[in-house]
Amino acid sequence: MSSASITRTTVSSLNAAAHTGRGRLVLGLLGAVTALLAWFLLSRGSDNPYFPPLEAIVERAWEYWTTPEGVDNILASLRTLSGGLFFAIVLGVAIGLVIGQLAVVEQTVTPSLEFARAIPATALIPFALMLFGVSDEMKIFLIALGCIWPILLSTADGARGIDTTMRDSARAFQVEGIQFQRYVMLPAVLPRILVGIRIAIPLSLILMVTSEMVGVQQGLGFVITQAQATFQILTMWSGILILGILGFLLTFAYSLIERRLLRWADPRRDRES
């Protein structure tokens, strides 16, 4: 066998492997291990103060983030994150449902909403500071304000585009008001709400960290900036590492919840894919 044909068979078997679940898992694990190993080896014995060895970062992360102070900071971040997302979801869905179902309301508020939405959420940090001072409320307000838009718009879109036959059957049988919203509209729009939330989650992390960087004395963002200002590069890196893990876990947990809810909302979808 020539070397060319050996290469070709290798490539095609790799290709086949990448299309199976187990093959992807193996390749993925290989990738993860390679990346970690590369980071470990490249940073090993690094004397660049800004890029300390991975080993030292992990050590510091373990040291600091397990102390009561570290745990407190993580909890403070999680508290405001969940508070902000909670308000964004509740208000976004409620307002989105109204806008999507009442054409008059939609026409009336659309330009104002477009304007409010176009303001980058972080531009409102000074405004939020004036309103609430340096506090948890300020952080929650900012996260909610920034994250409400994708949820609201996606919900309104879904409510507007609800299947005609479904709406007609509800109307023909006089399923109205709360019953209609609870049993027909909300489940029908759920997939769109979930898409909105998926877009909002990375945004919520950005806003959480940003608001913690401007004056709040607690949270992951605060620790990172503080560490930078006092030149504790290891603590700074460990904070970034924790934030990465937090973001990863959050996204992962959300994708599990999302899949579950989608299966409930439309079991057919699950069978098709």
Add this chain to the structure above:
Amino acid sequence: MLIVSDMEKTYPTKSGGFTAVSGMSFHIEEGELFTIVGPSGAGKTTLLRCISGLDDVTAGSVTFNGQQVSGPPREFAVVFQDYARSLMPWITVAKNVELPLMKKGISAAERAQRVASALEEVGLADAMEKKPFQLSGGMQQRVAIARAIAYRPQVLIMDEPFASVDAQTRADLEDLLLRIREETGTTVLFVTHDVDESVYLSNRVAIVSRSPSRIDEIVDIPLPYPRDQIRTKSLPEFATLRTHVFGRIREMVSTATPMAA
């Protein structure tokens, strides 16, 4: 009981407007099974939407027991062609049937009883806790029919309800409809494009023309009830009536303007 008089329905389009139904008049007696049949492209669905109150008429009127219909009346129940979309996929079969009953004045016990007996009636007593997607197409349409029965309407409106199921299931569902009507005496307004089905089921068959559609002819079907898929369909009168209705529709299609073909 149900009177449609000089009804017209025009949809706004970019080029002015499209008249789907125009000068439509007929009346349905209590307890009757009245079928509207016509070629594809006749405004049958539009007509049904207007009668059931889902759409407003542009001119003329639809009156039920002397009351003008505007918005879906409590006394009507509708069975749609697209069962997959007319049933809510996220709730169980029983809940789907129960949903229209969940309003003031009907106790939980009565709801449960009505749901159970309606599902029993359509032969789906075992499927109560299943989700609609777990059932076959014909069974899903049975659920839709059960939902309509449990609602106890005075008029049952059906828009090509059996057009998306296979032939055997279709015959079963037709007989189910006849049996239910026999037991409850409900008035039925049925829309189909299938000539055999219209003759087999009805007291009267209204043939409608292409849009702007109007009544072309109303044919009495004096075949005796109870009807039977084999016996009734082999009667010479059945063949005569079927041929007559079919002929009228053929004529309409062939004399249509070339553009519409």
Add this chain to the structure above:
Amino acid sequence: MTAVVAPAPPKCRSGTASLPGRRFVLPTAFIAFLISLQELLTRTEVLPSNYFPPASEIFTAFIGELGGSALPDALFGTLSTWLQALVISVVLGTVIGVLLGLVVPLEAFLRPVIEFLRPVPSVALIPLVVLTIGTGSDSALFLAVFAAFWQVLIPAIVGVRSAHPVALETARSYNFTLWQRIRYIQLASMMPYLVTSIRLATSTTLILIVTAEIIIQMPGLGYEITMSRSAGNPARMYAYIALSGIAGIVLNGLVRWAESRVASTHGKGGKQ
């Protein structure tokens, strides 16, 4: 066969809502209402006017800024960084996304790394970026690209693979070359995904640039906003916040306009 030829019934709400006047009058009246409400509440000190200056004062401050030199500089600083960030993240995300979309084993290999890096909030890198890149506009650029890149990359991978099996079969039966298949089928089916991700990237990059301006204090709209606040000039602060909103609207509009231009010359692509 059961199709009804009549056009689909208009999605309810016909009649009244389509009156041309209403489209324009209602929203305008609503905006006027909001502005007068704000004016009323601040003039009567229901909202403390030292924190919330009346709308008229904000407007005056805005007019005042139009003559000054701070505004054009700030606007130019923000917008030029934004444009660079958008172009870089879209080009980089699309190119790498297409590559990973076509070379499945490579994508499977890199997936965990992508999944770990993607949710890292890019602002968390601000301290690191300040130390290594400095406090210039390059830092803002890096942060914005880091945030928007993933938003383009993932849809690009999905998009390239979303080509309809029938289209791919057709390509095979007509013996398309690899390049023909990629060019006419896979890239075409990616287009709708690309459009969505560019829209997302437009607002993401703007948010991060303003954030960087606020936190790192580099010149731009965000900087003017914080400066006005610490200088005790809330009217000017709101004027700049409003300006950032207007900039956002204009940018979204531009991106949509560019989209429609591309869509009209290249067709809409695979997915309807």
